[in-house]
Structure formats: C-alpha cells, structure tokens
Amino acid sequence: MRRIALPVIAVLLVAAVLGVQIAAGGTHYVPLRPADPCTPRPVPPTATQLEPLAEQIVLLGLDNAACRLGISRERLVLALAESRSLTPATTAALKAGLRDAVQRLDREHSLPKVSQLLPQVLDQAQLPGIAKTIVGAIPAGIIDSALPTGALLLRTIDDLDINRLSHELSDPSKLQSAVQSAILRAAASQILGRLRP
Amino acid sequence: MNGDRSSQPVGATTVGTGVVAALSVVVAVVLGDAGVVTLALPEILRDFGATVWGVAGVLISFNLVLALAAVPAARLCERRDPVAAQATGLIVFAAATTLCAFAQSLGVLIAARALQAAGGAVVIVGSLEFLVGARGERVGARRWAWAGVAGAALGPVAGGLLTSLFSWRAIFVVQIPLVLAALPAVAALRGRVVRVASSLHTAPDRPYIRANIALALLSAALTAALFLLVLLLVDGWGRSPALVAVAVTAVPAAALASGPILRAARAGTRSEAVAGAVLIAGGLAGLALLPGAHLVWTLAPQVLIGLGLGFALDSLTEAALRQRTPRALHGGWTIAARHAGVVIGLAILTPIFTADLRHAETPAKEAIARLVLDAPLPGSTKLELAEHLGRSLAAERDRVPNLRPAFAAVRVPSTQASAAAALERGLEDQLTRAATRAFRTAFLVAAGLALLALVPALALRDRSGS
Numbered sequence: 001m002r003r004i005a006l007p008v009i010a011v012l013l014v015a016a017v018l019g020v021q022i023a024a025g026g027t028h029y030v031p032l033r034p035a036d037p038c039t040p041r042p043v044p045p046t047a048t049q050l051e052p053l054a055e056q057i058v059l060l061g062l063d064n065a066a067c068r069l070g071i072s073r074e075r076l077v078l079a080l081a082e083s084r085s086l087t088p089a090t091t092a093a094l095k096a097g098l099r100d101a102v103q104r105l106d107r108e109h110s111l112p113k114v115s116q117l118l119p120q121v122l123d124q125a126q127l128p129g130i131a132k133t134i135v136g137a138i139p140a141g142i143i144d145s146a147l148p149t150g151a152l153l154l155r156t157i158d159d160l161d162i163n164r165l166s167h168e169l170s171d172p173s174k175l176q177s178a179v180q181s182a183i184l185r186a187a188a189s190q191i192l193g194r195l196r197p
Numbered sequence: 198m199n200g201d202r203s204s205q206p207v208g209a210t211t212v213g214t215g216v217v218a219a220l221s222v223v224v225a226v227v228l229g230d231a232g233v234v235t236l237a238l239p240e241i242l243r244d245f246g247a248t249v250w251g252v253a254g255v256l257i258s259f260n261l262v263l264a265l266a267a268v269p270a271a272r273l274c275e276r277r278d279p280v281a282a283q284a285t286g287l288i289v290f291a292a293a294t295t296l297c298a299f300a301q302s303l304g305v306l307i308a309a310r311a312l313q314a315a316g317g318a319v320v321i322v323g324s325l326e327f328l329v330g331a332r333g334e335r336v337g338a339r340r341w342a343w344a345g346v347a348g349a350a351l352g353p354v355a356g357g358l359l360t361s362l363f364s365w366r367a368i369f370v371v372q373i374p375l376v377l378a379a380l381p382a383v384a385a386l387r388g389r390v391v392r393v394a395s396s397l398h399t400a401p402d403r404p405y406i407r408a409n410i411a412l413a414l415l416s417a418a419l420t421a422a423l424f425l426l427v428l429l430l431v432d433g434w435g436r437s438p439a440l441v442a443v444a445v446t447a448v449p450a451a452a453l454a455s456g457p458i459l460r461a462a463r464a465g466t467r468s469e470a471v472a473g474a475v476l477i478a479g480g481l482a483g484l485a486l487l488p489g490a491h492l493v494w495t496l497a498p499q500v501l502i503g504l505g506l507g508f509a510l511d512s513l514t515e516a517a518l519r520q521r522t523p524r525a526l527h528g529g530w531t532i533a534a535r536h537a538g539v540v541i542g543l544a545i546l547t548p549i550f551t552a553d554l555r556h557a558e559t560p561a562k563e564a565i566a567r568l569v570l571d572a573p574l575p576g577s578t579k580l581e582l583a584e585h586l587g588r589s590l591a592a593e594r595d596r597v598p599n600l601r602p603a604f605a606a607v608r609v610p611s612t613q614a615s616a617a618a619a620l621e622r623g624l625e626d627q628l629t630r631a632a633t634r635a636f637r638t639a640f641l642v643a644a645g646l647a648l649l650a651l652v653p654a655l656a657l658r659d660r661s662g663s
Binding site: 002017062 | 469472498508563567
C-alpha cells in the first residue's frame, strides 16, 4: 500500500495542476491569429478628413485584396513591407480590393461629399493661389454634383501607381502627397470629361 | 556481485564535522556549477554577443567533460593517493573558476568551464569516499547525494542573485574561496585514510544500469526545467534575473521539503523514483501549458519539479551506490549518467526551442501587424511606427525583440499618447505569447524524457530486494 500511495499522490497532484492550467486557458495562450479577410468588417463612421478616409479605404481594400489572394491581410501587409516589389497578381488584387472598398462605402453611404474634403485637398495641393481661390469659391452643391465621391475615388484608384506607392510606404508625407496628386488628377480628369460635349 | 566487500569502506577515516561540512559544500558547489550559470546565460549572451547555441556551449562543455571524466576520476582516486587527488582536483577547479571569472571571450569561458569540470569530477567522486568513510555507507552516501541535489537546486537561484547584484562573473568569484576553504580540510585527512587492500585487487561491481539510465533521463528533463525556464522568464518575458532567481526558488524549496515527505512515506526506491519521474514530467507539462505570463503560473509546476527532483534523484543515486564497490567508481557512474543526461537534454532541446523561436516570428509579426493596422491611431503614425517596428524585429533574429526603441523613435502627439501606450502594451503581450508558445514543444519533449525514465524506474529493485 505504501509503495503505491506515493506514485498515486504524484499522479493526482499533476492532474490537479494541469487541470487548473488548462481550465485557465493554458492551451490557448498563443499570439492573436489574423482575422479571416473574406469576412466583411464593420464600416466605421463616415470620415470627413482625407487621411482617415484613405485609411478606411486602404484597410478595407487590404482585406479584399488578401481575400482575393487567399492569404491573411497581415501576411499581405508584411509581404508588402518586406519585398516592396509587387507581382502583377498582387498589384491587380490591391487595385481590385481598393475599388471594392470604395464601392462598398458608397453603397453604405459612408463616403463624405467631395465639398467636405476639398478645403483640405486645396490647402495641401501645390496649386497657384488664384486657382485655389477660384476652386474654393465654387458652391458646394455644384462641386458635389460634378464630382460624386465614389466615382472620383474609383478614378483615383485607377490612376494610382500601386508599385510606386509601395516604395513610398516608409515616408508617410510622400505617400500623402502622391495620393493627393492622384485625387487632383482624377478630379481634373472627371471635370474635363463632364465639360466635353 | 556485491559480496561482503560492501561493508568494508575503501577509505576509512575518523574526521570531524568541519571536514564533512567542507566536503559537502564542495560537492554542492561543483554539482551546483552545472546550473549556476543558467541564470547568467542571458547576460553572457548579451556580453559576448553570442547565439543561444553559443551560450548553451557554456553549459554543455562543463556537463560533457564532467560526464566523461567522472569514471576515470573515480579510478584515479581509487588507485592513487585519494587525498592528493582530491587536493589536485580542488586546485584545478579553483584555477579554472578564476579563468571563468576573468574570461574575455566566449571561447575562453567554454574552455575554462571544461577544465573546471575535469577538476570537479575528481572532487566529487573523491568526496564520496571521504564522506562514506566519515559517516558510514548509508549516511555518507545520502549526504553526498543530498549535497548534489541541494547544489543542483540552489545553483540557479544563487547564480541569478549574484548576476543581478554584481555581474555574471561574480558567480565564479564566490566559488573560489568556497572551494579553496576545503583544501585544509582535505590536507587534514592525510595519514588518516586507511585503504582496504582487498578492494584494490577484486573486480569492481557492475554499475546499476537501470538507476543510472533513469538518472540520465531525469537529468535531461531537469535541464529543461532550469535552462529553458530561465530563458523564458528572462528573455521571453523580460523579467529581471533577480526576480527570476527569487521565482525559481520554488524548485529548491520543494526539493528540500521532499526530504521529510520521503522519510514519512518510506515507500521504497522504486516508488520514490516513479513518483519523482511523474512529478517532473507533470511539472514540465505544466510549464508547457502556462495560461499567462505571470510568474505565479510557474510556481505550481516548479513545486512539482522540485518534489520530483528530491524524490527521484536522491533515491536513484542511493540505489546506484547501495552495496556497490568501489563507491567512488559508482559515484562516478551516477555523475557521468546525470551529466550525460544534461548534455543530451541540451542537445535535444536547444535546437527544438531555437527552431520554434524562429518559427514563432511569423505568427508574432502577424499579430503585431494586426494590432498596428487596427490601432486607433492616424495612418501616418502607424506607417512610421511600422517602419521602426520592422527594424527592431529584423535586428533581433532568434531573440525576443525589444519594441520600446521603436515607440521611443516615433513622436506621438499627446492626444494619441494613450492609444500608442495601449498599442505598445498589446504588442508586448503578443511577443510574450509568441515566446511562451515557442518554448511549449521543448517543455513537452522534456516531459517526455521524464516519462521515459519511468521504464527503468519501474524495473528498479526495491531497497529490501537489493
């Protein structure tokens, strides 16, 4: 009896300790796993500033692109940060993902009016002062009917050089400038398109 | 095989308590030396800019030489003047320890550790004969075994405290006077050691293979408990060596508490060894299944390991020595088995956990990327932060990175400070989770080694049967 008692007590002690640890989550103490990029995330409230809006579109766009590529959003971001040289498939997935993001925000009425974004864009744009004054004087209603936000952003995305942007990731100011230039180009192109007979 | 020579000590002495105490201390110091550097390893790693494998070499060189030298050292003590051999061993150990204390490169440190082990091997097996001669076979052998258990259990604690208070070099400096203090005690034995001539002319008993294999497997598993646990707590969780030293006192405290339990239980060698192996395996499995990065979670598994250490090592060593002569030779076999086990443990577990640490990079980076992407911070701040975090992660391959410099390098407006601080805490938590996960397989493999020790342990003869 004495001979068996000590090993039995040892087994019971071990079972008690392991039981407590497993019950407290010992098997689940692991790093956060990436979320499924194909499960749509909730859309945050409408952003009326350019940077938060761009961030919303990029985050939703990354999800869409990752879903198309069959990888996690986080793995795609790490690949972008590490290689900085995109394959045609990745570039296409990113463009398509960003387009899907804009279309979703548009469908859910989560895009701001262009007139709300315009002051910030003009403020930071490298345009002659007179041009800024003229554009600033145009009534908001005319701007918003001439430049629907969704269409403007889709044109901007089509115009974006994703490969070049991936090289600017380390310099936020260059990235911002490149995005603003693309928006202005898209706006000009859209206005010109409207003016043509 | 055991015949009636077992009742005749090879060296019979009449010595005082002071000599017995001095010999017990040197046994504890030498056997504690296998683990005393464990808590200093992270600092040695940083000091010499070494890799995990490099610092594992500091442990491996000592244990490998001790394993290889223990049996030849026992033969030396048996065939030559044991007092002279013991004195030489003490001097070599002290000289090599001095070299360790002042080593300017990892190569010198590893070589000095090997020399330390060569001297230490003679000291340990020589002390066994003197202790048995002084206190009789049962008490002397048990005292020798307990000095070894105490040294192995207290070594990491002492090493951690000394490293924190002074530097890793201090752990070697303090050993020098402790070892040299035994020299007068050994010199006092000259002329008082009586050799029993018959023992020199009869074939030695065969080593007790089962007990020695169990000792080797449990020592391999215990390596994980000390080496991996300390690396996890200091490097993985970022705790200070002093705090870790205090935290890992749970192992020696439980090992010491096992003595009265054993005496009360009187369960027999096999039961003690089996219970010890189960407790060590269970404790290691507990370390593999930590539910959080709080030191409290490591205490219960450590207590299991400490109890198992006290139960198994003591009874297995005693079983390996019982009624076998020459004792120094069988003491040498137990030392060889234990330290070969440590080397095997390190050789098996180090590549497992370094590979797991490397594999942990991807999930850790993905978790970090997720938190950064979803952080309530402006995109420009996130991009800047991501750039610095990427550099921190790239600079610390095979180690858990320190993210503080990345956050310090980014100027965050005061309105975003709390969000940035929350993100930093979140990222640290993810790294801790990834590091803890990276050690899981190694702890489970170590638990498997302890369970494997059940095979020879179950086949042991009990005290009455031997």
